Amino acid sequence: MAGTYRWVPACLNQGSIPPGALRVGTDADGDEIYAGRAPHEGEIVPAKVIPNKNVCFISFCGEEILKDQFEVLVPTFFAWQFASNGELPPGAVNFGVTADGERLYYGRVTRDGLTTPGKIQPSHGCCYFPLDGGEQSSTEYECLVLI
Template sequence: MTGACIYGYGYEQRFSFLFAELQTPDELVYKFYPVAGGVFNFKIRAPNDAHLALTSGPSESDPMLEVFLGGWGNTKSVIRRNRTKPDVVEVETPNILNAGEFRGFWVRWFNGIITVGREGEAAAFMSYEEQTAFPINYVGVCTGWGASGSWMIEDSPAAPTLPTPQGWTAPPPTGSGPGCWVPASGGQVPPEAVPGGMDGEQLYIARARHESALIPGKLVPSHGVAYISWGGAEHPCTEYEVLCAGGGQWVPTSGGNIPPQAMPAGESEDGEPLFVGRVNHAGTITPGKVHPSHGFCYIPYGGQEMAFADYEILVSN
């Protein structure tokens, strides 16, 4: 989503979720809900065939991506593009749904990468990269093929428009997450920049491209650069993006335990979502990147890339 500030609700074990409950009959007709923040958290109780549609508007229209959970008699799940076969992703998921209990899932999207996972698990079991990314503003849900369903859908307020900061002439904000990413350079700090740490001066949350990756790191205004960590080293970047107008919370965690409301803030060269983390180190509070499959938060510090298993992660509130 471009030009929008994204907000959400807090981490399940620290904050309160707000859920909308609904029933879907056995008729394969989508009910659409506005979404914001690049994530859709839900629980579903159904014997098979829980379907979701990701769209720009509140109806079925191209481009559209569909996620089918527990199809083909609750034996496999797929991602389908524009209602056309063959499916772009297909995985075996025997008994992924249950008619007698709610089971939780999440769908995330960032820079055209769509991932689907189970509640409480950071790793996705389905992933697809849309070559022509489109804004996802609505998610539709339905059941069919002999199944009706009970859903618990986390409320997601529509994203408000970011006002243009007075005196700011940078390009428009980009991306999604608990705020907006505003392009900047040379140590510039855009209005409403989100503080992320301290090292003799205020540090801000930034990200920059390096080696085909988009990597969260720290902006040090007096140095005129943002620093990111990659390949064991700290890399200065004169061109970067700064997280602005965010309303996030810092949640303690460790390893690859990613809270459901952690918003993707970048991606590795392999397409894995990266998140914003920070650690206390050598009298500083330094932001960096969380790489879930590695189980570490990496920070750029003293010319090095330093790894920490215990850290705080930024989640939307």
């Protein structure tokens, strides 16, 4: 898997993301959402990056949290595969880790016609995602996999 993707440091005051960044969804007003990750309270958490709004959000302990320092995923060969109830399809790539050492995976959920990224936490049986100022969850999601 080495060399098939890389994490590129970014921050909100840069106003842009690296070329080739992985687009993972669309916000309610049509803005593009990109795959990211950010450190938070000893963890590395999957994030959604919306360059047009100059924001990066993670979902954590029931909240949608704005992050200034983050990394953006620049992939080579990725695809989305449906999964549910904390299951991971073959090729799921570890994108973060909890303070207790549990691996987190990049997921996305489509709800009411909107697709937004989040974190799959297998032990919780769901994908958490930041939306409308809070943390939402879904037991059905798509998982980002390396092909």
